[in-house]
Amino acid sequence: MIPVLLNGLLVAPAVFALLTAVLARRERLAVATAAAGSLVTFGWSVWLAVEHDGALGEAGSTVDAVWLTALDVHWALGVDGISAPLVLMTTLVFATALLSLFRHAPADAEGGPSRTASLAVLLLVIEAGVLGAFLALDMVLFFVFFEVALIPMWFVINAWGDAYDARARRRAATRFLIFTVTGSAVMLVGFLVVRAEAGTFDIVRVASSYTPSGATALAASVLVALGLAVKTPLWPLHIWLPDAHSKAPTVGSVVLAAVLLKLGTYGFLRFWMPVTSPEWLLVPVVAALAVVGIVYAALACLAQTDLKRLIAYSSVGHMGFVVLGAATFTVGGVQAAVFASVAHGLITGLLFFLAGSIKDRYGTTDLARLKVLYGKVPRLAGVFAFAAMASLGLPGLAGFWGEMLAIRAAVDQAAALPEDTYRWLAFVAALGVILTSAYFLALIRTMLQGGPVTPATEVDSTVELVADTVPAGEPGVVDARGSEWVTWAPLVLLTLVLGVAPGLLLTPVADATASFLVGLG
């Protein structure tokens, strides 16, 4: 049963992409098909998640067929507790993205294949690529799917990006492509070297039987880390990200932040950790870069003047926690990394959707021009405040557990790692949490709050409100629409559920990690 489900999960979005392409001339229908496809894929992934038994390697639980005989590359797919949460998050985010696209569909119907339908096709192709990468158990296969997910993204940013600044969006798209393709090429070279050392591309076998040591193994690990560090992104290789995320269309930003970054973090867990020995200096260096990224991104956010750029930078910080978790080489660290990845997908996806809704209404994401949204669009602003709270790691919401557990893992890191270094890293990462709170509060203050009332006060006196409040609503601007609620609701709900019941995710991840990476503490 599982093999059929695994292959089917890749086939479903591909088939629906084809269908959508065929129907592209009938825009509404085409986009509806794409949305239906994403829902089918989501349902399928839920089925897969229910069916799978949590561990790789047992017969019948994976797909394994020789694909390129000469290269010993296998069509090897499988799912376990590490990848299942990411797969579910991916299909959910794509479903919400395509549903939100459906709302825009009837708007521009001219002759020829519609633009929105083409965008939907590309999104489905990306979805297939991302799912393939999450399911791949063969290093080269992972690389291939990685590329499949990247290339269409270039089109998405280049053709559907910021309508107001064509030059900037082209530059952003190209920069995105150059960085990530270079990164993945480096990663591929790393995989080839691993193949030379371990004798196989099969990551499950590598994880169970390969003990990396020596200069070549180190070089391989460095190359893989370098490639993934571009995608994740790890400081200082993040500079492609703010442009790409802020110039992409709303669904593009959502997919980029919520899903594509996870290719990098998932790569760290699945393909980097098994080929790396915690005894190398490389590991603390990666952890340190992650922590630098946390603080650096938070500082950058404090000085941003554009909403989408701010959210984009915040991703760099959140990904820092994920990589820090991985770089502790503990089961707890992997748990934290997966949890933080999923939480970031939900929360930052939501934030970009909200930024998109704001841009729809006001035509800008310039923070100097967005004021008093609490008064103008109270519900939208309320959801935004919720998302901001979730993103700054409020306990009881999903953003909290991953990051706090990453800090815990850093304090209680693997025995082979330098204890004091990691304790300091944990401390600095915690300061990053405070800075993260600071910039989100600053954002709420400048964008949501504010008002016409500036009461004269005595030096030593407080004022409590007596003045007229800002009238609710604003002519011509609609508060949250029904279709937007459909997009936001699942993300909001899951953010709450994972915040209240983190065990839902932590437990399967721990089991899978213990069986995949034998020997972790």
Add this chain to the structure above:
Amino acid sequence: MSWVVLLLVALPFASAALSLFVGHRGEVAERGIAVGASAIGLGLAFVVAFPHLGDATPLGHVFARTSAAGPAIELSVYVDQLTAAMLLLAHTVAFLVQVYSLGYMAGDPRYPSYAALISIFTGAMTLVVVADDLWVLLVGWELMGMCSYFLISHHWELREARAGAVKAFLMTRTADLGLLFAIIVLGVRFDTYRISTIMGEIADGGFGRDELWLPALLVTAAVIGKSAQFPLHTWLPDAMPGPTPISALIHAATMVAAGVFLVARTFPLYLSAPAALTTLALVASLTMIISATYALFTNDLKRVLAWSTVSQLAYMFGALAVGAYAAGVLHLLAHGAFKALLFLAAGSVVHAVGTTSMSAMGGLREKLPDTFVTMTVGFGALAGVVPLVGFFTKDAVIGSVWDAARHGHLVWPWVAWVLFASTVLTAVLTVAYSLRAWLMVFLTAAPPLAAEPAVSEAAEPHEAPLSMKVPLYLLTVPTLLGGLVVVYPQAVFGDGEYHLVHPGLAVVMTLLVVATALAVAWQWRRSGGRDPWHPFVLPHPAVDRVYAVGVVRPVRWLARTVRAGDRDVIDRYADGAGAATRGLGWVLRQAQTGNVQTYLMVVVVGACAIAVAAGVAS
């Protein structure tokens, strides 16, 4: 019973969700949900609390656990005497605040979110007091910070409200890191996060003096932030632009009270680490005097009360720091009652007058008779007048510090002496500022009407509606009778030796109170029945300046540097890429033949190259 506890935690959150979703549907839904849920909550709190007061065995139950790496994180509850008392306090105050808000917030378009946040606040505090898992406790602990942030900025049109809210959130959250690291350290050390287990192990002994200094000091850091003690004492007074009922909730029963609760909950940890106790004692000594001084001079009624909260919290910490558990906890409960009373009464004054400035008040005794009576009781309790509850608990605190100074062994005697001197001095200051505020609000001649149209158009100050008066009178009951518990503490804490009543000291303190009161009254007469002393604005607390210069400014500078740095890097990269592209473009033009076969060829060769590389490598 354990399910009732879980229900008690869940109920406020459910009520909050309901308020948010159907609260806009009309008056009945709006008000009914909030008040109804808090009434049920109060009922459940009684059901849970009463069986666990006195000589009862604590209730512990684990609902769910994650089988994660490291110690399990558990959804577990633990109800002992401390929890029971705190539940009663929190839910009583929350219920009264919800009832009071019916009148106070009438007509406020943001009432649904306001009511929802109060509910979440109550739920979070409940979670803190019943939690038996450190992480669960942290969840409630930080949720309270979030609620107070949103409630302080309820009137987000006001600059002060926005600034105060951000300050409150950032200061407390920074301090919360202490709790986070304490949890991590304790988890590593004890291999469990269950509070009752950890505290049991510590209480059983086997730990050297100060062996656990690190987690104890980390907890202290969190407590200092949450309870607004020096040097993080400045956020609480700046939180005053929030609606007044919220101040009652924050100051009496949740948020700042949670700091004291946490010390009480982790008391065995503190007893094993005198370093933390000493820190706490010194911080408390300093805080109580500083804040009482501010309370003495400020001209803002709510700020007087806010500073007095800071000062009274320091009293509780002082008691706990010398090992006087019962005295500290009882003062917390007593303070909860009379401070809620004072804030709600202050709200009723503000409601009538339209400002919090005391120089705009005066002569309200006839106009607000109910407020006058109840607030007098509240101020009396704060000042420690016989036989109100504040008198007994304050006497218990000072008495235990006195005992510790003479023959205590937990902290060095000099620390206890410093603390003792502070408590006595603060008691005097407390009488002075309470009496001054009371005189200025109620007895001083009414100020002449200002010429501003806003004020002259306003109606004559009038007594608040019934929904606001009833909570005031209800709160006078524990304020009047609470002293009985100090006389018979076994009712709360169960059997044991409690040295809470110190008759000799009580007489001395009462004489001090009377002397101070006479001095203030005399001073007031001399000033012609206005402010007893010359209006004098104390400088803003210097630590804020330190934070501004030492933290905020460098961070802003760094942020700008980072942004500029990133932009420059990107630009340089873009320039470089441009040049490289031109070069590469030339090469590609040579290769570009427009022939599909050529492209295909390149792809194939590339694939072969990879294959060869792989082959060679293997």
